[in-house]
Amino acid sequence: MKLLWELGALLVPIVLLVAGSRTASANPERKLKDGESVTRVTVDWHETVAVSRLTPSLQVVVNPLLRRDSPVHDAMFNSLAELKAHFVRYVPWKSYPKLAVTELEPPSGTAECRFITGTKETNEFVHIACGIGQISKVDFASFGNPTGFCGNLSVGKCHAEDTLEFVKKQCIGLESCSFPVNTKTFGDPCPGTIKGFAMQVQCKPPMNHTYYDFDLINQMLEDFMNATSNHSVIINFSTIPEWMYKDKDRVKYPDDPNQIAPYSLGTELVDPTAKQVGDYYGRLVSWYTQGGFVDEYGVERRSPYHYDFQYWECLNEVNGEHKNTPESYTRIYDQMVMGIRRHGDPAHKIKFMGLALGGALHADWYTYWLNKSNHVSDDIPLDAMSFHFYASCENRTDPVNYQEFFARADTLVSQVSNVTSLRDAMSPHTLIDIDETGIILPDDNVVGAPMFPLVYYNAAGAMFAYLYGKLAATGIDVLGESQLVGNPTLPDLDLPSQYPSVAMLNWTNGLGNARYHVLKVLIENFQPGDKLVKTTAVQSSKPGPVGPDTSFCGRVPNLEVMNLKCTDPTATIDKILFASYGTVKGYICGQFEVGKCNAANSTDIVEKACLGKNTCSIDANTPVFGDPCVLTFKYLAVQARCTHGNGEGTGGGGAEPVYAQAFTAPDGSNRRYILVNKTPEHQQLQVAGATGATAYLVDETRPTGPAEELKLTSDTVRLLRYAVMVVVLPKTG
Template structure:
């Protein structure tokens, strides 16, 4: 709830936003990316041979930062429109510590003349004009819901109780001070469509918070007990640990042991993170190394999964930060990467989802929706530009965004099943491929070029099918759709394709 009271002086604050820097476009270097395979790589699919059930949900992370702020950002409208268009399940909203004033309302201290106040649901709001011996004479704004804006510039949000102002006026005007509890019982529920199922308790506990696992486990229990005590909400589910260093195996062994927790504490889900680390910001050839890093990570995931299954098999897993971080990412003087980087990072996410789906991981969250380099016109310092899914100048989707959407739109979780897929690519050094079928005889195959070179592949029976391809040519637009007229397909560097096979003949 936001309340502006005892108003004697009208304050107007204006913020002029100049146009932000255009996203630097660099051409990929002029080397010829000759096809490395003399003959096409042959993909063979046994469409009736079951491999594993598809259970892994593609999702994403949204971290709060100034470019997301509706009051500040020139592209916030586009950002939230694209977020809505994704229609992602299990999206992670991280209220990150570098921006505490975007997570909690920043309010001016009481002056005795003009006051603003804000509290969360179920908390008391205190108003007072006693400082100068006065009484509350006027309430100019009140909103129970999702109001926004700085003091003197408050506006109603997407949900708002229409009786907010009249209730506060009735209780407070003429009083030296008053107290109002921000509850649905008083104001009604203006946001009844809002659904928040999981709360993750702290982020990167051993990194940001430097907690031992013993201390964290006690804190995890205490937070849940506090939430239940104050809200009487026993339906909320919880996510634990959010480890930065995912291979802290002793952390899993301790936390997933129910005997280390207070009685009746749920272990609904655990989380941990993975970022492939680049060695160059400008050399696309070096980005081929993202994929071996992911291969090593999946070996460690196997170890984590074995611990989880032994100690707490009902606990689910979300890898809720997965992506790439390039070197010197927050250095204002670091060179910006060529546009094909978006394709390399998108290919890494698609590859991660494909590999982790075999391990039955519940959620794989793409990191992250918004990042940016230094933006002088907005007075913003860099915030991990290499992790962004959206163009920070226009709000358009990068290849990272479009592969997330393509996987979300294509994969029918818990209905599709993977089938045996083989290739002539020895050791899968150049491409990744995995085919899926569904109960309605739909057949599709994910193919990823892991190389900074064009690759030809041969897929029998695909003529007449449809290909959706994300490559350098698709740029900041959606996948290019092509009706296939040949069994041979060319994948340009770091391209990702989903082939929708023609309907099988009965």
């Protein structure tokens, strides 16, 4: 089959590069340029500012490209294995029901059913078998749009009248029967419309029926566990079977496991205690950890698996899915823990992670779930909790817009202290995992959306490295990059788009892009227990001492809150140097410009809220500023000054185009830097002590990686746009 995979031409060309150590000037684009401004990086190696608890990791979401019949299956799992990551999150997700849910239909007693969802050109094959005995009766059969659940099926407005008689002739008296489901078999009762199929039979002797199907799910989980062998994993089968909710009709799902469906729709559980949910997950875990389980009818089902799952995470983005509340979610969490322990973890070895919230600012969720009195017993563990962060920008193809990622990242950093403070006060032993960290570009799943340039992956990798450095000082425990596999629409494989901007691997060959290689460099060079030491990065037009700058900035998107604060508690904000609510130009503090859309009252409102105060907050929204451009996405950007000392603002990004942070091992040895170019412009740096160091560089000159290993011949280096460099200094003494 002639595939896009073979051509390697959709996005990332296959580039063969000779591995090995080079000098920093090996690539001509990285040669230093006369007249460029220089960012001078200095370090006090003896002043520790924080001790890191942070582990860099990633999440793997199920995707058809990870199936064994995918042409990139082997390469993708090899890439995962080569990361050697800990705390790897694995998520069979609702978009692919047949890859995520092990029991898609409810137990149906002595009635046995088969369903085909169908398409306008339905042409599937149905097979049904009694296991023992024979099919004695056909209760129902309909080709058209049948409705209802097994045991309570009805014909719809579209129905082929001869379906029942045909099925009876094909099946009664046989141990099993099979036949094609299409208009050739049944005729066309409603031309031009989607037609499905449902049938219900009885067996003799009677037997109870369940609908467990682990085949495809087993394969992908096996491959994941092999690729992460000897490393900790976080397993999250995030999708509750839809039949456990009070739906008016059976929720349909694609016959093809590679197709996407809106599956998680229900809002009220059939069993309000959630014990049914807990038992489902208990049996699922038992299948993989205890060698099988006993089903709802007491039938023992055996498996070959005895995996160790270090962590089990309970559901995904629960503040959005199924309209959960903190109360309803905590009830499900407790029952899931008890069900898993009852069926699949009798020794209580598995640790449990809760929440997986969409976004950081959900104090009501944290405070409820972290309160032990809200759980059914003190035995319910609160081992870890999680939330997610995704940045974006206005234009998916313009690299200048990618600077916005860092402003969004700064907003997250400003929010994290609220989360860690609650954790520290209520449950200090609970780990915090930001287990989905990434970027979703505008129109990412829109058919026909223009493809972004390769440098996007450099910018996304740079944001992750920036967040790693910033969050290492905050008490967060795990930062998981999202996600290993994504893809655009792939017509040759009949695959719909699945967030190509989150991909860490090239969907044409399974090899890593810049996001992957930045993560790999971080995993190989940083670990919990590292000390962060005082690091200063100041830009100047020529070498020499640089005086203090007491101005600072904030930049937030619409509907968020801008917080401004003078670092010295005795200082106050005495001047607003810039303020604009609208389509602000620029991302670096000191380089903001008023765009075409601007609220004329911006400066007056900010001055009124902030002047003379040590701290202030301004809501970035139209009730405060009015709407200078209806139906246009807006930002609030502010540059302020304190009477003395520095300040900080939400999403401010700092005045410098390069982020630098130095680390040491706990004993002060193994000195390292993270250097990140946050801009679409090349940057020169003078890095104290870098001469003779080994550097690992991820930039746009090597789109397929791996990171380039360099021997630095001077303290001066040049970073291309959105480049990331880790510098490991020579050992001293």
